[in-house]
Amino acid sequence: LTLAAIALDRYHSIMDCLRYSSRCTMWRTSAVVLWIWLQALATSCPPLLGWSSIRYVAPMYTCAIDWAASPGYTAFAAVLSYLLPALVILFCYAKISSTGVPLQNHHGVTRLFMVIFAFLLCWTPYISVALVQATETAISGQSTLIPSSAVTFSYWLVLLNSDLNPLLYALLSKRFQNALQGLRAKVRAHVGSMVGNSRQINKEGDDSRCNDPRTPTTSRPCPPSSSESLTSDNSKYSSSIFTVGTDLQGHLCEVCHPGNISSHQYAGGKKQTNKIQPQD
Incomplete structure (x- = not known):
């Protein structure tokens, strides 16, 4: 849903840039973000209320929604959480690509293409497995067509998507790289100042011991002062x-x-x- 909202934002900024500021206002952006969270909540809560069920899925090695238990909920979740957002994304970028304008001229479009491609690659097998299991259960009353290894592989792809997105942003975003370099420079400056302060404190401690008349003469000789030199x-x-x-x-x-x-x-x-x- 978030990727679909970003695709719509890029679509308006490229296809209708003159009216972008009037269409994509702060209030509308906030409303879209609120809608994303409400729809995600509405899609995830039915299994907790009795529509479908959550059980330990052996091929996934975790507790998850039993897609085969309720074909109706499986279709409902797949349409709202995957199919509709995927159609919006594909429509927006098909229209953007049809303009013939080089995509590298638009900030973040190439990176977003990579993020969306990774999303489709990682989530399509999982949704397909869920739909096949639900359809088979609705027809024959059992789900044996999909092997356990395919279920495991599709679930690992879903988890892999959460690892790919930070890497894609870090490798392809100049803004992210500049912010990371700035943070690294601040950390180095802070560490350098701490080391310098500790050296200054040690030096002041040595000077105080040298000027203390109670300091034994057998101690380490103090460096000559500036006036003596x-x-x-x-x-x-x-x-x-x-x-x-x-x-x-x-x-x-x-x-x-x-x-x-x-x-x-x-x-x-x-x-x-x-x-x-x-x-x-």
């Missing part, structure tokens, strides 16, 4: 504008008079004044 080799860092020991006045003078700067550094506990020569 800068003051250990004045010639190496003479090209930098600011040093760790420079006060605020030195900063301001350097910004205003870059050619005549005095930076105040401390080495061995004594204040030293070094002339910084301007560089090319």
Whole structure:
């Protein structure tokens, strides 16, 4: 039923695109979705109310509707759940194909063809088996024409259809692939931020242990601080504008008079004044 509704939507968008917005409104779309669920409910409830029955079907290895128990309900369910939607789907896409417009120009049409083909391929054997069993039971009173292996195979095809649809959408839909790539990028970014935060926390923990006077001297040596590394080799860092020991006045003078700067550094506990020569 959902595939039939999608086929009708594609039919109106391609065959009558100028009036598509006025026909396929939000209210009508919501009404169609509500109708699909109500019809599915009405089709599935009769066996619970006494029309047909549910029993353990050995070839299916599960409890299911006994199609041979009530030929009337089998025909009712097959017509509403399969035959009518299949006719709507085939009509819509036959009209679309007759236009001669390349289908690849319409978003999602090729993918939908594959989904519908998989649906017909997987469900037709199962519905056919159900109809044959119901007809044979109505005529002869028993169902022996369909072998158990055919019942098992048709039921497995129905289950396979639920596995094929996600694969078809994932392999053929660019929109789905882009959304999946975006989700993957978000997950990677989130994991990367978590790893970075954990490393930062570990680094802060190491720094706190190094600055703690109660830390034994036999522990792992701490890396030199930025001020120690800068003051250990004045010639190496003479090209930098600011040093760790420079006060605020030195900063301001350097910004205003870059050619005549005095930076105040401390080495061995004594204040030293070094002339910084301007560089090319």
